Amino acid sequence: MKVNVKEVSPTEREMHFEKSWEDIEKDYQAFEKKFAKDIALPGFRKGMVPLKIIEKKFGPRINLDFINEKFPDYYGHALEKEELTPVSQPELLDLDFQKGDPLKLKLKFEVMPEWELPEYKKGLSLEKYQYEIDNEDIKETLDRLRRNAAEVVNVEDGAKHGHHIVADVKEMDKDGKPVNESEDTRVILGEEPFTGENEKALLGAKPGETREISLKTGKEEDGVHTFRMEIKSVEEHLLPELNDTFARTVSPETETLDALKKKAREELESYWEKQAEKRLEEQIADFFIDRMKELELPKSVVEEQAKNIYEEMKKNYPSAPEMDEKTAIENYRETAEKSLKWQLVKHKIIKENDIKVTDEDISARIGEMLKDVNEEMRKTYEQYYQSPQIKNQLHDDIIHKKLIDHLVSLAKIKNKKVPRKARLRETGQ
Numbered sequence: 001m002k003v004n005v006k007e008v009s010p011t012e013r014e015m016h017f018e019k020s021w022e023d024i025e026k027d028y029q030a031f032e033k034k035f036a037k038d039i040a041l042p043g044f045r046k047g048m049v050p051l052k053i054i055e056k057k058f059g060p061r062i063n064l065d066f067i068n069e070k071f072p073d074y075y076g077h078a079l080e081k082e083e084l085t086p087v088s089q090p091e092l093l094d095l096d097f098q099k100g101d102p103l104k105l106k107l108k109f110e111v112m113p114e115w116e117l118p119e120y121k122k123g124l125s126l127e128k129y130q131y132e133i134d135n136e137d138i139k140e141t142l143d144r145l146r147r148n149a150a151e152v153v154n155v156e157d158g159a160k161h162g163h164h165i166v167a168d169v170k171e172m173d174k175d176g177k178p179v180n181e182s183e184d185t186r187v188i189l190g191e192e193p194f195t196g197e198n199e200k201a202l203l204g205a206k207p208g209e210t211r212e213i214s215l216k217t218g219k220e221e222d223g224v225h226t227f228r229m230e231i232k233s234v235e236e237h238l239l240p241e242l243n244d245t246f247a248r249t250v251s252p253e254t255e256t257l258d259a260l261k262k263k264a265r266e267e268l269e270s271y272w273e274k275q276a277e278k279r280l281e282e283q284i285a286d287f288f289i290d291r292m293k294e295l296e297l298p299k300s301v302v303e304e305q306a307k308n309i310y311e312e313m314k315k316n317y318p319s320a321p322e323m324d325e326k327t328a329i330e331n332y333r334e335t336a337e338k339s340l341k342w343q344l345v346k347h348k349i350i351k352e353n354d355i356k357v358t359d360e361d362i363s364a365r366i367g368e369m370l371k372d373v374n375e376e377m378r379k380t381y382e383q384y385y386q387s388p389q390i391k392n393q394l395h396d397d398i399i400h401k402k403l404i405d406h407l408v409s410l411a412k413i414k415n416k417k418v419p420r421k422a423r424l425r426e427t428g429q
Contacts (some may be wrong), residue, residue, distance in 0.1 A: 205231050302336050
């Protein structure tokens with residue numbers, strides 16, 4: 001077999017390969033006999049037609065079917081000889097074959113480019129965010145718990161400050177025609193944006209009435225939107241008193257209000273610690289991705305990743321607008337490229353540093369997950385966590401954490417305290 005590979009680009013290869021008739025004659029003869037077994041012509045029984053007649057009548061088809069059947073083997077041998085691993089299906093550029101002549105093929109396919117890890121063992125600088133939790137955060141948590149536990153009383157004599165209004169809402173255009181509609185929208189009088197003039201416009205509203213309000217979404221005049229609200233109900237939410245009884249109602253394992261406050265603080269600290277870890281991982285990924293801007297990835301791989309991201313988005317947000325394949329690829333191409341580059345980096349660092357997950361690691365993780373499981377359900381959960389699918393997921397989670405821990409151990413880390421106000425700005429609140 002003669003094989004010649006041309007580098008078209010860092011991610012594309014063009015292959016010319018040729019097999020002599022002597023190399024493929026036995027394969028061709030065996031295929032021809034197999035082909036003949038299914039042929040029946042007038043004057044001949046099935047499988048008894050002479051080969052010369054079959055060749056004369058079906059020659060081009062035999063050649064094509066033979067290539068289709070043997071191509072995977074021949075192509076595989078050529079790739080093995082050149083030590084190539086395509087990441088796309090081959091595109092046939094040229095084909096030249098007749099019985100008795102060499103088989104000549106010209107193909108194009110994509111491969112992953114060669115690349116080197118950026119220097120990271122000395123140049124990785126990170127900021128470790130330390131989100132501070134203050135008494136206002138605890139108060140907000142308790143207020144939310146009180147609202148969730150509120151007694152709801154229907155109001156018939158008109159809405160007042162603090163009341164909830166449930167309405168079907170229509171956004172109206174300049175000609176008074178509806179452009180958007182939503183059902184059972186809930187608003188609270190006295191809470192943004194239903195303060196000031198907007199609150200006044202709704203004070204006294206009763207079930208069955210229709211009110212109009214104007215909301216500004218910008219400084220310009222075209223930022224004012226008119227909404228028609230068909231009032232369905234008005235509610236007063238009676239909040240429970242903040243005491244030990246309330247604490248036990250919300251969380252039976254807490255005996256006192258102070259214990260509930262402590263639990264709320266611990267949960268907030270745990271949540272924001274996870275957010276800090278996420279920010280740290282984002283900085284690490286950005287460090288590598290920024291230094292790999294010039295790395296060209298195979299088009300087919302990027303497009304497939306973009307489609308996968310879109311499908312995952314659709315699954316998580318079923319009401320999101322539908323996109324055709326081309327639009328989805330364009331919208332998610334950049335995200336796909338960044339994701340793929342980060343995956344390449346992780347794979348290479350894990351391999352170069354021989355980072356592994358042991359059975360003991362997985363057992364320890366399962367043990368952690370079982371800590372808070374009710375005793376009656378423990379055996380069921382144990383069996384579930386032992387399933388191959390869950391173990392594979394745990395393996396991926398553990399090796400990812402080991403990788404991040406490894407990179408963090410090499411980095412220069414500067415702690416950055418984030419007080420409540422800065423945290424709210426960060427989250428757009």
